[in-house]
Amino acid sequence: MVRTSDNGGRGISCFLIPSDSEGLSADPAERKMGLMGSVTATMRFDGVRVARERMLGSEGQGLKIALAGLDAGRLGIAAVATGLAQGALDLALSYAKERIVFGQPVADHQGVAFMLADMEAAVSSARATYLEAARRKDAGLSYARQAAVAKLIATDNAMRVTTDAVQILGGAGYTKDFPAERYMREAKVMQIFEGTNQIQRLIISRDLSRR
Numbered sequence: 586m587v588r589t590s591d592n593g594g595r596g597i598s599c600f601l602i603p604s605d606s607e608g609l610s611a612d613p614a615e616r617k618m619g620l621m622g623s624v625t626a627t628m629r630f631d632g633v634r635v636a637r638e639r640m641l642g643s644e645g646q647g648l649k650i651a652l653a654g655l656d657a658g659r660l661g662i663a664a665v666a667t668g669l670a671q672g673a674l675d676l677a678l679s680y681a682k683e684r685i686v687f688g689q690p691v692a693d694h695q696g697v698a699f700m701l702a703d704m705e706a707a708v709s710s711a712r713a714t715y716l717e718a719a720r721r722k723d724a725g726l727s728y729a730r731q732a733a734v735a736k737l738i739a740t741d742n743a744m745r746v747t748t749d750a751v752q753i754l755g756g757a758g759y760t761k762d763f764p765a766e767r768y769m770r771e772a773k774v775m776q777i778f779e780g781t782n783q784i785q786r787l788i789i790s791r792d793l794s795r796r
């Protein structure tokens with residue numbers, strides 16, 4: 586994204602920049618609490634020269650292109666968060682059925698059984714919400730608000746479900762012998778990137794007040 590004129594939001598253009606461009610560099614990788622499969626680093630653009638032909642779309646369309654990319658990205662995050670929550674629920678359920686405490690499987694104690702029920706409800710509602718947004722996208726309808734709702738619901742639910750999975754595994758959930766603790770760390774970033782969940786609420790409320 587580069588400012589190509591003083592025309593406010595319409596003065597920004599998008600460029601595809603080759604990774605070997607002179608002046609383009611990356612800061613050292615961030616030391617994160619999760620998402621270890623992906624390197625995260627700030628990119629620096631110091632006097633990088635880019636050919637006009639590398640412009641994505643036309644001049645002044647950059648903000649529009651970036652915002653459209655965010656809508657699609659939020660749908661992707663919602664889908665990933667739903668899968669993560671499903672994985673945490675599957676793990677907690679299989680553990681709770683096998684672990685015997687006070688003479689019966691943990692899953693049969695109502696306090697845990699109701700947690701599992703709430704986890705199932707959270708995963709199902711996340712799935713339904715992101716699929717609704719995805720169907721609108723596939724049909725060529727506007728879906729910015731639905732994508733924001735899906736990202737908000739799916740990632741907040743994933744945070745709750747993964748935290749409850751750690752709880753259901755008890756002490757074992759807090760160890761690295763099981764992936765529950767990793768699921769919980771992975772869920773956290775999803776409430777933050779692609780626009781924090783506070784920003785999703787901002788997008789949704791602004792869209793509602795425009796109707």
Ligand SMILES: Cc1cc2nc3c(=O)[nH]c(=O)nc-3n(C[C@H](O)[C@H](O)[C@H](O)COP(=O)(O)OP(=O)(O)OC[C@H]3O[C@@H](n4cnc5c(N)ncnc54)[C@H](O)[C@@H]3O)c2cc1C
Pocket residue numbers: 617620625774777778779780781782783784787
């Ligand atoms: C692992 C990881 C990968 C990332 N990858 C990318 C990437 O590929 N590309 C990229 O561009 N960025 C990336 N980011 C950055 C990410 O998108 C930002 O961290 C995120 O959007 C939040 O911005 P910030 O960190 O500047 O928080 P800030 O804007 O400083 O916000 C701090 C807090 O204030 C709240 N807040 C801010 N404004 C408001 C408001 N108006 N109303 C209410 N609350 C508000 C926020 O929700 C947050 O809780 C990545 C971040 C992480 C952690």
